[in-house]
Amino acid sequence: MYRQFIELGITPVVPERGSVGEADITLASHIGLAMIGEGDVFVEGRPTRA
Numbered sequence: 001m002y003r004q005f006i007e008l009g010i011t012p013v014v015p016e017r018g019s020v021g022e023a024d025i026t027l028a029s030h031i032g033l034a035m036i037g038e039g040d041v042f043v044e045g046r047p048t049r050a
Contacts, residue, residue, distance in 0.1 A: 001035055013040040013047070 005012065012034035014027045033039030040049055 002031065005035070005041075009044040010034075011042040013042065 012031045014030040030039055034041045
């Protein structure tokens with residue numbers, strides 16, 4: 001599904017910083033939110049709500 005997002009020009013918005021030792025969990029949760037329609041995304045470079 002993430003590959004489809006990228007192919008469609010959709011990039012989930014993720015924070016620049018995460019918690020120490022658990023940064024990948026923070027990133028994955030923001031990507032997951034976008035995939036279920038609850039997170040922010042960039043569509044072809046423009047910010048929007050998923």
